[in-house]
Amino acid sequence: MMKSKHFYGKTNNFRVLSAQNNISKMISLENDSLKVWIKPKGAELKSLVNKKTGIEHMWDSDPSFWAKSSPVLFPIVGGLKDDTYIYEGKSYSLPRHGFARDNMFETVSKDKEKATLKFSSSEDTLKVYPFHFDFFISYMLDGASLAVKYSVVNKGEEKMLFSLGAHPAFAIPFNDEGGYDSFLLEFDAQEDLKRWPLSLEGLIETTPTDLKLDNNALNLSKELFEEDALVFKNLKSETITLKSKMSENYLKFTFSDFPFFGIWAAKNANFVCLEPWCGIADSVEHNQELTEKEGINTLAAGQSFERGWAVEVG
Template sequence: MISLENESLKVWVKPKGAELKSLVNKKTGIEHIWDSDPDFWAKSSPVLFPIVGGLKDDTYIFEGKSYTLPRHGFARDNMFELVSRDKEQATFKFESSEATLKVYPFHFDFFITYVLDGASLAVNYKVVNTGDIKMLFSLGAHPAFAVPFDQEEGYNNFSLEFDTQEDLKRWPLSPEGLIEKEPIDLKLEDNKLDLTKELFEEDALVFKNLKSEGITLKSKMSQNYLKFTFSNFPFFGIWAAKNSNFVCLEPWCGIADSVDHNQELTEKEGMNTLAAGQSFERGWAVEVG
C-alpha cells in the first residue's frame, strides 16, 4: 500500500481501486476508516465509476446494444497505476482497456488524487474523455468512517450534523436496489441525524439536491469530530451494513436506476456527458479533530 503522512495525519491507500484504507489522526491515535471486516463489509472507500448504484437487471442500452455492469461499476475492482507521489500527495490512474470496452464503450483516463493539508485529507477525481465520441458516465464516493471513535462511546451516541438547514426527503430503494417512485420525509432534530443500527434496516438513505456541503460526525461524549465536505454532487447516500460499526458518507454524481427506467443510458437520471478531449473533476475532503 501507498502511505502519506504529515504532522497531523497518516494515510494508507491500496492501489486496487485506489481505495483509502486508513486515516489516522496522529494527535489522538484514532483510526477513522472502517477496517473492512468481511463479516460485515469487506471494503473501506470504493470509488463508484462509471455508474453509481445498480442498473435495472444489471443492464443498460447504448446505441441499440445491451451491456452488463455490476452495481457501482468496475473501477473499484481494478488496479490503478501510481503516477505521482511525494510525502503528502499521491495520484493514481486507471484507463480504459479492451476489457472495459466490452462492457462500457467509452475511452477514458480516470485519476484519483489524495492530498494531505494539516488535519485534512482531500480526495479529487478527474475523468478525461480520451475517445472521439461523447462520453456518458456517473461518479461517486463511498468512504466508510469508523463509529464509534472510542469503544466506550457507543454507536448511538453519534450524530451527523448538516451545515445547512435541511428539509430531507429520502428516496427508498426497492429490493433490487432501484430508486422508488416517491420519496419519504425524514425529520431531523436540530439539523442532526442521530445514528442508530436500525436507521439502515431498509438499505441506504438516498437524497437528492442537499443544500449542505458539509456534514459533521461527532459524539455526545467527547470533543473529537470528523467533518466531511463536498460540493457539486447532486445526490448523496448514507449507509451502514447491518449491525456494523461504521457509517458511509457518499457524495454522488449519479444514482441507481429508477424502478420504471427504460434502461437507455442516454435517458438515465444522473448521467454526466463529456465531449471528446474534455475533463470532469469533483472532490471531497475530510477534516479530523
C-alpha cells in the same frame, strides 16, 4: 463486534491491517497530523489516522460485515435495472457501482503528502462500457485534512456518458467512546430531508418519504439502515460533521457539486458511509437507455470532469 482499530504506533493492529490488505504494497502519505494508507486496487483509502489522538477513522474492512472501506463508484453509481443498460441500440451489463473499484490503479506521482493514481480504459472495459477514458484519483494532505480529487478524461472521439461517486466508511465509535447511538450527523445548512427508498433490487422508488432531523442533525442508530441506504437528492449542505455526544472528537466531511448523496451502513456494523454522488441508481421505471438515465454526465471528446471531497479530523 470488532472495535475500531488504532493501528498507528500499535504493533498488534498494524499486523491485522497488514494481513488483511498486504500493507507492504500500499501507498502511504504522512504529515504532522495524519497518516494515510491507500490500496492500489481500486485506489481505495484504507486508513486515516489522526496522529494527535491515535484514532483510526476508517472502517477496518471486516469481511463478516463489509470487506471494503472506501470504494470509488465508476462508471455507474448504484445498480442498473436488470444489471443492464442500452447505448446506441446495444445492451451492456455492469455490476452495481461499476468496475473501477475492482481494478488496479497505476501510481502516476507520489511525494510525502500527495499521491495521484490512474485507471484507464482497456479491451476488457470496452466490452462492457464502450468509452475510452483516463480516470485519476488524487489524495492530498493539508494539516488535519485529507482532500480527495477525481478527474475523468474522455480519451475518445465521441461524447462519453458516466456516473461517479465516493463511498468512504468511517468507523464509529471514536476511540471506544460511547456507543453507535451516541453519534450524530450534523448538516451545515437547514435541510428538509426527503429520502428516496430503494426497492429490493436496489432501484430508486418513485415516491420519497420524509426523514426528520433533530436540530438539523441526524441521530445515528443501527435500525436507521434496516431498509438499506438513505438516498437524498439536492442537499443544501456542503459539510456534514460526524460527532459524538460523549466527546469533542469529530470528523468533518466537505463536498460540493454532487447532486445526490447516500448514507449507509451494513447491518450491525460499526461504521457509517458518507457518499457524495454524481449519479444515482436506476429508477424502478427506467427504460434502461443510458442517455435517459437520471444523473448521467456527458463529457465531450478531449474534455475532463472534476469533483472532490475532503475530510478533516479533530
